[in-house]
Amino acid sequence: MNVVDDPGAQNALSFNAIRQSFPGLAGEAPLPVLSDISFHVPRGRFVSVIGPSGCGKSTLIQMAAGLLRPTGGRVFHNGVNITGVNRTIGFVPQQAQLLPWKTMIENVEFPLLLRGVKPAERRARAQEAIDKVDLSGFESHYSHQLSGGMQKRVSIARMLVYKPDTILMDEPFGALDAQTRMVMQHDLQVMLASEGASVLFVTHDITEAVMLSDSVIIMSRRPARVLAEVSIDLPRPRDMFEPHTIPGFAEAYDRVWSIFRSELNVKRAA
Amino acid sequence: MSEQLTAHAAGTRSLRRTLMSFGRALLLAAPGAVMLCGWQFASGRLVREAYISKPTDIARRLYELFATGEIWPSLKVTGQELVLSYVIGVASGLLIGYALGRSPRVARIVEPYVMAFYGIPKIALAPLFIIWFGIGIWSKVVLAGTMVFFLVFYNVYAGVRAIDREVVNLALVLGANERQLSRHIYLPAAAPFLLMGMRMAIPYAVIGVIVGEFTSSTAGLGLFINYASSTYDPASVFAGIFILLAFVMIMNALASRLERRLLRWRPSAQGVVQEAT
Numbered sequence: 001m002n003v004v005d006d007p008g009a010q011n012a013l014s015f016n017a018i019r020q021s022f023p024g025l026a027g028e029a030p031l032p033v034l035s036d037i038s039f040h041v042p043r044g045r046f047v048s049v050i051g052p053s054g055c056g057k058s059t060l061i062q063m064a065a066g067l068l069r070p071t072g073g074r075v076f077h078n079g080v081n082i083t084g085v086n087r088t089i090g091f092v093p094q095q096a097q098l099l100p101w102k103t104m105i106e107n108v109e110f111p112l113l114l115r116g117v118k119p120a121e122r123r124a125r126a127q128e129a130i131d132k133v134d135l136s137g138f139e140s141h142y143s144h145q146l147s148g149g150m151q152k153r154v155s156i157a158r159m160l161v162y163k164p165d166t167i168l169m170d171e172p173f174g175a176l177d178a179q180t181r182m183v184m185q186h187d188l189q190v191m192l193a194s195e196g197a198s199v200l201f202v203t204h205d206i207t208e209a210v211m212l213s214d215s216v217i218i219m220s221r222r223p224a225r226v227l228a229e230v231s232i233d234l235p236r237p238r239d240m241f242e243p244h245t246i247p248g249f250a251e252a253y254d255r256v257w258s259i260f261r262s263e264l265n266v267k268r269a270a
Numbered sequence: 271m272s273e274q275l276t277a278h279a280a281g282t283r284s285l286r287r288t289l290m291s292f293g294r295a296l297l298l299a300a301p302g303a304v305m306l307c308g309w310q311f312a313s314g315r316l317v318r319e320a321y322i323s324k325p326t327d328i329a330r331r332l333y334e335l336f337a338t339g340e341i342w343p344s345l346k347v348t349g350q351e352l353v354l355s356y357v358i359g360v361a362s363g364l365l366i367g368y369a370l371g372r373s374p375r376v377a378r379i380v381e382p383y384v385m386a387f388y389g390i391p392k393i394a395l396a397p398l399f400i401i402w403f404g405i406g407i408w409s410k411v412v413l414a415g416t417m418v419f420f421l422v423f424y425n426v427y428a429g430v431r432a433i434d435r436e437v438v439n440l441a442l443v444l445g446a447n448e449r450q451l452s453r454h455i456y457l458p459a460a461a462p463f464l465l466m467g468m469r470m471a472i473p474y475a476v477i478g479v480i481v482g483e484f485t486s487s488t489a490g491l492g493l494f495i496n497y498a499s500s501t502y503d504p505a506s507v508f509a510g511i512f513i514l515l516a517f518v519m520i521m522n523a524l525a526s527r528l529e530r531r532l533l534r535w536r537p538s539a540q541g542v543v544q545e546a547t
Contacts, residue, residue, distance in 0.1 A: 114444055
């Protein structure tokens with residue numbers, strides 16, 4: 001894997017030699033979290049990052065969003081070095097983080113409101129995004145009146161509404177139950193097919209990573225480095241509900257798992 | 271046919287609801303009624319009437335006070351002091367609490383001082399305020415306003431600081447600038463805390479005003495009560511106290527209405543809204 005200094009325009013996101021350490025407790029040395037991470041998210045591709053919990057996967061998302069400056073190295077979005085809050089990127093956080101004092105449609109409109117879009121256009125575009133995530137009929141509900149899966153859909157609609165070319169998703173389906181998660185994965189695939197956006201997706205679920213991605217980055221334990229990048233060439237659309245019936249799924253899963261397992265201290269069954 | 275049925279069902283439902291709310295009001299009034307009856311009975315039998323007066327005398331005195339217009343000047347002065355101290359206290363508490371909540375660096379320096387002032391029993395300052403601001407309404411406004419200020423200030427300050435950093439970060443990525451952060455994130459998130467502070471401050475505003483008037487004044491309900499008690503007129507004392515009670519209840523009702531409007535989105539407030547419609 002050859003990392004060039006100037007990532008050019010073919011990559012939506014580029015992480016170049018990223019290092020990150022967090023200040024230690026009083027008197028202790030700083031805690032290194034990421035050591036020399038380099039990879040790209042090519043334009044229009046879906047790239048997942050998996051790794052053991054606490055390895056700093058979410059830190060990469062924070063950096064791409066411009067909420068955290070790396071201790072070393074640089075992050076590029078469409079060839080531009082990220083130095084402040086990145087307002088042009090789409091962000092789906094771990095928790096849905098809807099604003100409880102706004103109704104569902106007001107939450108979806110929120111990014112447009114912040115951009116000074118006129119009310120009529122705002123409504124229309126929000127409605128379009130709401131239809132896309134299949135939530136019409138719940139526009140005037142407050143977030144506490146929506147289920148966890150619905151809240152997640154709203155947070156995706158809120159991201160789609162301003163049509164970002166690049167999307168960050170930080171374990172977005174981690175808190176959902178198994179059925180809801182499968183439905184969301186299926187719907188995400190359908191939505192993204194029509195958007196053509198590039199995605200950086202963080203997860204710790206190998207099946208999810210393999211099923212959604214064009215390529216999977218596997219990270220090591222802390223201080224994390226990139227162990228391997230496995231490209232997934234399964235044909236699309238993929239049937240999220242029955243991964244095991246997809247030819248090639250088992251092999252792809254195995255390739256990821258064989259690298260990933262070395263990081264987990266799994267005791268071999270006798 | 272089915273329309274008629276549903277109309278009929280709706281009719282019985284609304285009737286039942288009226289009956290239920292009537293029953294609830296009755297239940298609410300019962301302890302008060304029992305207390306008044308007990309008072310009426312005890313007065314002159316268990317306790318000397320000169321100590322506790324009795325409800326019928328108090329009611330007569332209240333009627334008299336309003337019928338002759340004797341109470342109006344006192345009411346006007348105390349009402350003015352209450353409204354001014356409350357409005358000034360809430361406004362300054364909100365402003366400064368919000369500003370300090372948004373600037374943790376300044377807050378770190380200022381907080382110990384505010385804490386120290388908060389610890390002073392404001393009542394002890396009443397004589398000083400009289401010297402500084404005279405025996406007119408302003409000494410009372412400052413005394414009560416200070417008490418209101420601290421309660422609102424602390425609640426708003428705590429509310430702003432309690433906001434989830436991740437929500438703020440998300441809003442930034444979604445495109446919010448500082449002004450939009452205040453308008454759409456910080457202020458709505460602090461609103462429940464503001465309202466709690468406002469509710470807590472209502473009785474303190476009354477205490478501040480009355481203590482101020484007790485200390486030294488030329489007019490007001492506090493003076494009226496003070497005068498009545500020094501002339502052994504318990505009916506007038508209680509009449510004054512009932513008027514103060516009415517003040518507090520009116521202010522509470524106003525605060526509740528404001529709360530229902532501002533916190534429509536809260537799960538707890540939701541039930542109330544649905545019931546009202």
